[in-house]
Amino acid sequence: MIQLALDRMNMEEAIAMARTVESSIDWIEVGTSLIKEYGVNSIKEMSAHFPNKKIVADMKTIDNAAYEMDLCFKNGADMATVMGGAPDITIQACLEKASEYKGQIMIDLLNVSDSRLERLQMYKQAIFCEHVSKDSQENANQSLLNVRSHAGSMRAAAGGITLSSIPAMIANRLDVMIIGSAITKAKDPADAARRFKEAMNMEKDVSSV
Structure with a gap:
């Protein structure tokens, strides 16, 4: 699946x-910057405009979980x-709230050690x-290389x-590719998104043979 950031x-x-x-994306992420600038109304607006898409609120919660999940x-x-660096009690509270609302939680592994991941x-x-930060991309020229296995999880x-x-992502059996600038800053975003979807489908077909 493609999650548009x-x-x-x-x-x-x-x-x-x-x-x-x-037409080429599956989930829509209301990014952290949108939520910080426009508040939770940004989530409400995106949900109202795209009722048939899964809406992901990139809150990056690290404390005060029940309130923020509500x-x-x-x-x-x-x-x-x-x-992922939040206290266990915070992550558990997020999961409990998600269950209450029949929603889901994504754990961001930015700067999470292997021992913490375990x-x-x-x-x-x-x-x-798995997440390479914007600052790392821009200032350290770091790309996504280390995709670790997470037993029993999407x-x-x-x-x-x-x-x-895309080939490496599919080979690593990732379920969701979160794509931002490669689509949103493309000269033709619709064409870029279509190419991503086609590439994913092609690689998925090859890997299933």
């Missing part, structure tokens, strides 16, 4: 971008993110997301994914 734009631009690539799910999110695998109902990846990344 919408960040560093205004709400009108975000809605228009999602509409432009709608805000997300009451405003139309189907999924919300929590940082402990996190008790949360088998969560989606685990897996996602975010951070600098390009068309050339």
Whole structure:
């Protein structure tokens, strides 16, 4: 699946971008920057405009879990993110709230050690997301290389994914590719999204043979 990451734009631009690539993407991420700038109304607006898409609220919760998850799910999110470095009690509270609203939780593994990841695998109902930060991409020229296995869990990846990344992502049996700038900053976003979808389908077909 393709999760479209919408960040560093205004709400009108975000809605228009999602509409432009709608036919080629599966999930829509209301990025952290949108939530910080426009509040949880950004989640509500995206949910209202795209009722047939899964809406991911990239809250990056690290504390105050019950309150923040209530805000997300009451405003139309189907999924919300929590940082893997958060206390276990915080992650558990996120999962409990998600269950209450029949939603899902994605655990962001940014800066999470292998030993911490091993402990996190008790949360088998969560989606685990390997993540290379924007700062690392821009200032350290770091790309997504280390996709670790997460037993019994859906897996996602975010951070600098390009068309050339797709074969490796599929080979690693990732369930969700989170793609932002490679689509949103493309000269023709609709064409870029279509190419990603076609590449994913092609690689998936090859890997299943």
